[in-house]
Amino acid sequence: MTINDDSHSYIPATPGDSRSPCPALNALANHGYLPRDGRNITVTQLVSAIRHIYGISLPFASILALGGVAKCGHWKGLGMVVDLHELAKHNAVEHDGSLVHADTAPGEVYAPTAVDPVLLRHLLETSTTDVLTRRDLCRAQLTRQAASRPLNSTQSFVSKGELDLIHQVFGIPSSERSSSTPAEGHELVVPKAVLEDWLGREKLPEGWSGPLREVGLLELVGQVREIEKVETEMVASGKGTL
Numbered sequence: 001m002t003i004n005d006d007s008h009s010y011i012p013a014t015p016g017d018s019r020s021p022c023p024a025l026n027a028l029a030n031h032g033y034l035p036r037d038g039r040n041i042t043v044t045q046l047v048s049a050i051r052h053i054y055g056i057s058l059p060f061a062s063i064l065a066l067g068g069v070a071k072c073g074h075w076k077g078l079g080m081v082v083d084l085h086e087l088a089k090h091n092a093v094e095h096d097g098s099l100v101h102a103d104t105a106p107g108e109v110y111a112p113t114a115v116d117p118v119l120l121r122h123l124l125e126t127s128t129t130d131v132l133t134r135r136d137l138c139r140a141q142l143t144r145q146a147a148s149r150p151l152n153s154t155q156s157f158v159s160k161g162e163l164d165l166i167h168q169v170f171g172i173p174s175s176e177r178s179s180s181t182p183a184e185g186h187e188l189v190v191p192k193a194v195l196e197d198w199l200g201r202e203k204l205p206e207g208w209s210g211p212l213r214e215v216g217l218l219e220l221v222g223q224v225r226e227i228e229k230v231e232t233e234m235v236a237s238g239k240g241t242l
Contacts, residue, residue, distance in 0.1 A: 008032045010203045019113045019202075020084040021094050021101050024165075026113075026202040028053060029084060038084035040076055043069050053204070054169050055211035063217065068093055088113050095155040097148035099123050099140060099163075100199050119144065120200050124192050131189035133174070134167050138230045143241040157224060160231075164223040169211045170194045188212075 008031040013019050018038035019026045025046075028034040033049040034041055046065035050056045056064070071092045073082035088094055088110040096103040100119045104111040126132060126140040141163055145151065151159060171188025197205040 010201075011036065012201070012203075013038070018083040018085040020087040021098060021111050021113050022084075022087060023100075023115070023199050023202050024050070024054060025084055025087070027198060027204055030202055031204055034084075040081040040083065041069075042079065042081050046082075053210070054165070055214050057214050057216040060215065060217040060220070085110065085113065091155075093158075095151055095158060097141075097145040097151055097155075097159060099144055103148050115199060115202070117200075120195075123199075124195065127192075130193070131174070131191050132195070133187060133189050134227070135230060135234070137163050137167060137190070138227060138234060139239070139241070142231055142234060146241050160224045160227045161220055164220055164227060165215065166190060166195075168213075168215050168220075168223070170198065170205070170208070171212070 010030055011032070012030060013026070017029070017036065019029070020038075025034065026038075028049045029036055029038045033053055034045055043062075043065045046068070047058070047061045050064065051058060051061045068087055069080050069082045072086040072089050073080040074086070075081075090104040090109060090111050094104075094111045098111075098119075100115045100123060102112045102116045102119070122143070123140045124132075126136045126143075132140075141159065145159070167188055167190060170190045172191065174187045174189045191205075194205040194208060197203045
């Protein structure tokens with residue numbers, strides 16, 4: 001997999017570009033894997049980009065793309081397309097309690113799309129090392145959502161799925177700190193430098209060559225259940241927030 005090649009250099013969004021609350025899609029637009037202006041994006045373009053860069057399986061990528069365009073997009077010609085900012089429509093696919101985005105203000109139709117630097121700092125400060133474990137990510141999510149409006153069951157599942165994708169797509173073996181396939185029992189950890197690039201700058205991380213393995217829907221569902229167990233245990237033990 002080729003990431004950050006010469007034809008996909010990082011160019012931050014300009015004021016006229018359309019961007020979403022999703023750093024994954026914004027980074028793809030900033031690197032030209034999606035239209036750089038973030039407008040009139042087709043399902044095919046979405047599926048191709050998230051499969052190629054983030055290692056999402058074809059069925060899972062198709063569900064994500066079709067769902068987002070169907071809920072938030074608009075008709076152009078004979079098909080539906082989406083501008084990235086349309087994905088910021090509150091409570092369509094976007095939800096409160098994001099790790100690094102402020103909640104939608106009362107009465108507003110669209111959520112903020114700019115990363116909140118205070119929330120990003122709080123996320124990175126969840127651990128005292130240079131990486132975040134899955135438990136660190138869970139604790140950060142619980143802390144953030146405790147200060148936010150309650151999520152419904154679907155939104156809660158989606159938020160845990162987003163957390164798992166961060167862990168799976170950007171995780172490296174804790175025992176090796178390398179790009180090799182992790183051995184059984186070796187936990188994945190996410191380097192803070194990766195999150196500073198991807199969340200803070202909406203840039204594909206320097207030196208990152210892609211996920212270690214393909215991420216499928218069934219695997220994600222299983223991992224979400226594990227995250228639910230971890231978060232439930234943390235809340236019960238009083239260790240669910242910072």
